[in-house]
Amino acid sequence: MLDRKFIVENAELVKNNCALRGSKADVDRFLVLDGKRREKQADVDDLNRQANEVSKSIGQTKDPAEREARKTRGRELRDKTAAAQADLDAIAAELDSVQRSIPNLSHPKAPVGGDDQANLELRKGKTPLPRFDFKPLDHVQLGERLALIDFEGGAKVAGHGFYFLKNDAVLLELALQRYALDLLIAEGFTPTITPDLARNEVLQGTGYIPRGPETQIYSIADSDLSLVATAEITLGGLLSDEIVDAERLPLLFCGISHCYRTEAGAHGRQTRGLYRVHQFTKVEMFAFTLPEASEAMLDRFCDLECRLFDGLGIPYRVVDTATGDLGGPAYRKFDLEAWMPGRGEAGEYGEVTSTSNCTDYQSRRLGIRYRTKGEKGTQFVHTLNGTAIAISRALIAILENYQEADESVRVPEALRPLVGKERIVAPAG
RNA sequence: GGAGAGGUGGCUGAGUGGUCGAAAGCGCGGGUUUGCUAAACCCGUGACCGGGUAACUGGUCCGCAGGUUCGAAUCCUGUCCUCUCCGCCA
Known part of the structure; x- marks a missing residue:
């Protein structure tokens, strides 16, 4: 969330930004409530002060009658305070x-627009688009013919949207994880495998909303836990309510997690x-990161994503996400869209990774601050997240780009040592 | 799952109803001493929300949420977490 004082002092800016983002947030209501809150807070403070004075004086009063009189006075004041506090709580909650x-605010260079149609292509990856002298299959057909993906089996045990990976697809999944990890570890990231569940409080802190009507999140019944939609949630929550020394920044983590999404409202697309x-x-x-370092870190994350997909030999383009498509927490977001030959009439780009600079929007909610030696007070860190590799979408890109006329699929060079073979062919029989 | 112990400031750790936002130490900042460094000594040093140009000043915060009381770090209830032991188990 944004800083309260900042919103008050920059109300017009915030309102304009809401419009750019297609957000219906009621900034005027916020201003009214904030004024009320301050008045009420002053009342509560004053009543508390009086009540504290009376309470202190009782401890020093010897005369029993006088003590009783002051106790009565104290009770009255505490009653008033409680009433005022209740008013204040109601205002503060709203x-x-x-x-x-x-x-969040939007980066001045982020393209303005209502949805992903307004996204701006920045550049393309190193790998040229593949040229097929046959009609390429899509990954569903390939997955079936090569016995790599079983959608029917997935639907049988868990419903539509679930699947079994089988045979070499399992090796591909593990190889992709290892491939990404190897690069990130070399880049100084601390590798982690995170919980697949998180407290709703942590979800909310990172900007995800469990249990809403349009929630993307699976909740666990009779608990305050939800299945995570991304390790961004668990990694962000890792340092919640902590104060870190400035010289420890930046802290770089990478995390493997399973991601669960209801995809409510996404039918048909x-x-x-x-x-x-x-x-x-x-x-x-x-x-x-430190605030002044987050823009460069976003470029670094984007560059790492490019290196991963260049390394896999997959064609892609990088887009700068339009304001209306940024969601709540992101200040700026870059997506990698990989070429998917089996998609649409003759292939289309489809999002495979995404990296966001959330500035202090998440850290303010999560209470993640840093302290600089010799300086008074604390400040909020900036948080950034980026997909190294989302296995399912990477699989689409690999299968479709590396397919051959005989319906086999070559294993990308970089994955061959990890998969242990050069080519995936249909199992015998 | 059963039995205990505990969660206090950046860290360690005192504090069992009033003057406690909280001893002490570490760390950090400043100073004295010093050829330099180190050591020693002295002073200062929590976060958050308000008011004030400022000096300064009001309030909140001792895991979290409630309760008792004029008054709670301290007593009560619930809850989360950590540790030890027992049971079960991959």
């Missing part, structure tokens, strides 16, 4: 909910195959 609904599924594995990058 204020907080409005404040949380206000999206790109639901074929592995593109939009309820569960997949992801290697996620996460950074906590």
